[in-house]
Amino acid sequence: MLTIRLQGHEHFYPLCDVVRLLTGVIPKVEDGEIHVDIEETAGIVSCLSDRKAMTYIEDGFAELKEGRSRECDCEGDRTSEGLPVSREIKRQLYFLLCDALAKELPWGALTGIRPTQVAREVSCEEDLSQIYGVRPDKAKLAFLTKVGEDEVLKESEPDSLHIYIGIPFCPSRCSYCSFVAQEAPRKTGLLPSYVDAVLKEIDLVLPKIDQKIETLYIGGGTPTVLDEELFEKFINGVFSHDAFRNLREVTVEAGRADTITEKKLQTLRKAGITRICINPQTLCDATLTRIGRHHSAADFIRAYTMARSMGFSVINTDLIAGLPGESAEEFCDSLKQIIDLEPENITVHSLSKKRRSDLSREEIVKFEAEELSKMETMLSFAFSALTEAGYAPYYLYKQKDTLGGHENVGYQKGDTSCIYNVAMMGDQRSVLSFGAGGMSKRVFHDDASDAGQVRVERCSCIKDAIQYIQNVESMAGKKISFFES
Numbered sequence: 001m002l003t004i005r006l007q008g009h010e011h012f013y014p015l016c017d018v019v020r021l022l023t024g025v026i027p028k029v030e031d032g033e034i035h036v037d038i039e040e041t042a043g044i045v046s047c048l049s050d051r052k053a054m055t056y057i058e059d060g061f062a063e064l065k066e067g068r069s070r071e072c073d074c075e076g077d078r079t080s081e082g083l084p085v086s087r088e089i090k091r092q093l094y095f096l097l098c099d100a101l102a103k104e105l106p107w108g109a110l111t112g113i114r115p116t117q118v119a120r121e122v123s124c125e126e127d128l129s130q131i132y133g134v135r136p137d138k139a140k141l142a143f144l145t146k147v148g149e150d151e152v153l154k155e156s157e158p159d160s161l162h163i164y165i166g167i168p169f170c171p172s173r174c175s176y177c178s179f180v181a182q183e184a185p186r187k188t189g190l191l192p193s194y195v196d197a198v199l200k201e202i203d204l205v206l207p208k209i210d211q212k213i214e215t216l217y218i219g220g221g222t223p224t225v226l227d228e229e230l231f232e233k234f235i236n237g238v239f240s241h242d243a244f245r246n247l248r249e250v251t252v253e254a255g256r257a258d259t260i261t262e263k264k265l266q267t268l269r270k271a272g273i274t275r276i277c278i279n280p281q282t283l284c285d286a287t288l289t290r291i292g293r294h295h296s297a298a299d300f301i302r303a304y305t306m307a308r309s310m311g312f313s314v315i316n317t318d319l320i321a322g323l324p325g326e327s328a329e330e331f332c333d334s335l336k337q338i339i340d341l342e343p344e345n346i347t348v349h350s351l352s353k354k355r356r357s358d359l360s361r362e363e364i365v366k367f368e369a370e371e372l373s374k375m376e377t378m379l380s381f382a383f384s385a386l387t388e389a390g391y392a393p394y395y396l397y398k399q400k401d402t403l404g405g406h407e408n409v410g411y412q413k414g415d416t417s418c419i420y421n422v423a424m425m426g427d428q429r430s431v432l433s434f435g436a437g438g439m440s441k442r443v444f445h446d447d448a449s450d451a452g453q454v455r456v457e458r459c460s461c462i463k464d465a466i467q468y469i470q471n472v473e474s475m476a477g478k479k480i481s482f483f484e485s
C-alpha cells in the first residue's frame with residue numbers, strides 16, 4: 001500500500017490523478033491521506049506552507065537512491081518560479097513517483113485536460129518538457145495545437161456566446177461509452193416528448209439572452225437517431241429562431257452511419273447546414289461489431305459519399321485509437337482510408353476507459369497493459385500521416401481516464417476548424433446548453449489572471465431525460481438566471 005499524507009493543503013484530486021495514471025490503480029482518499037493499493041509498502045508526505053512546498057519519501061521505496069525529496073520556495077499561491085502551488089505540488093509528486101516506480105507518462109505532470117493552456121504559459125516546447133516532464137513529441141503537438149487554437153480564437157469575439165443542443169440518445173450503446181446517452185429503440189415513446197421539451201426550453205431561454213451568438217452545435221448522443229419526421233420537426237423548430245440564422249458556424253453531429261438517411265440530410269441542407277460529423281470510429285467491421293455499433297464500414301462510406309454529393313462542405317470524421325481488440329494495423333488502415341476520402345476535419349480520440357462503460361475493471365487493467373504500446377504506435381502514425389496529408393492540429397484535450405493519459409486531437413485542413421470545439425474545450429468562450437445533461441458556462445475575461453487564465457462559472461442541467469422533460473421550465477429558469485446574474 002502506498003500512502004500519501006497531505007500536510008498544510010487539501011489538493012487531493014490533482015495528486016490522485018498523478019497516482020492513478022502512473023500506477024493504474026484508483027486511489028482512495030481517507031482522513032487526509034491518499035491510499036493506493038499497490039504491492040509496495042511506502043509512504044510519501046506532501047506538505048505546503050506559506051514559504052515552501054515539499055514532497056518527500058517517508059518510508060519504503062528503499063532501492064531509490066536519488067530524488068528522495070522535491071521542494072521549492074513559495075510566495076502566497078505561487079511558487080517563486082511563478083507556478084500555481086497546486087500545480088507545483090502535483091509536479092513534485094509526479095517526479096518523485098517517476099523515480100520510485102521507474103515510469104513516465106507521455107504528458108508528464110500535465111494530467112489536466114487542457115495541456116495547451118499550460119503551453120501558453122511557457123516560452124518553448126523544451127520548457128514544457130523540462131518543467132513538466134512532457135515527452136518531446138507531445139510538447140511539439142501542444143505547441144502546434146496552441147497555434148491552431150489561437151488562430152481560431154483571434155477571429156472569435158471574446159464575449160460571444162456558443163450554443164449547444166443535446167439529443168442524448170443513440171441507436172445502440174457502444175461498449176466503451178460512458179456518456180449519458182440512452183438507447184433510442186428502448187425509448188421511442190420518449191423521443192417526441194424530449195424534442196418538445198428541448199424546443200420549449202429554447203423558446204423560453206433564447207429571448208432572454210443578450211449576448212451575440214457565434215456558433216451552434218447540435219450534438220448527442222446521436223441527433224440523427226430521431227426518425228425522419230421528428231428530425232425535421234426538431235431542426236425546423238430550432239431554426240424557426242432568427243437568432244440561429246446567419247451564425248458564423250452551425251455543426252450537426254450525424255454520428256452513426258446507421259441513422260443517416262437522404263431525407264434527414266435534405267432536412268439539414270434545407271436549413272442551410274453545411275457542416276456535419278459522421279463518425280465511424282474505425283473502418284474495421286470486426287471492431288465495429290465488437291464495440292456494439294450496428295453499422296459497417298460500407299455504411300459509413302455510403303453515408304459520407306451521400307453527404308458529400310448533397311453539398312455538405314465541411315465533414316468531420318472521428319476515429320478512436322485503442323479500441324478493444326483492434327490492432328495498430330487496423331487503426332492505421334482505417335485512418336488511411338479516411339484520409340483518402342478527404343474530409344475537412346479528422347478527430348483522433350484516445351480510448352477513454354471510464355468506469356461507467358460496459359468494460360469491467362479487470363478488462364480495463366488487462367487491456368491497458370496489452371494496449372499501451374499499440375496506442376503509442378497508432379497516435380504517432382496518426383500525427384505523421386495527417387500532417388503529411390496537409391492536416392494541422394487545431395484543438396486538443398485530454399479526458400481523465402484516457403488509456404495511458406493520451407489525448408484527443410482535432411485536425412483540420414484548409415482553414416476549416418470548428419470554432420465551437422475550440423471555444424468549448426478551451427474554456428475560452430461562454431456556452432449555453434439546451435437539453436438533458438448539458439453544461440452551460442460563462443467565461444469572464446475581465447477577471448483573467450496575468451497568465452491569461454479566465455474565470456469560468458458553470459451551470460448544470462438534469463441528466464435524466466424523463467426528469468428533464470418534467471422539469472424543463474425550471475431548467476430554463478435556472479439558465480436564464482445564470483446568464484442574467
Ligand code: SF4
Nearest residue numbers: 170173174177181221
Ligand atoms: S455513439 Fe457515442 S454517445 Fe452514442 S453510445 Fe456510441 S459512444 Fe456513446
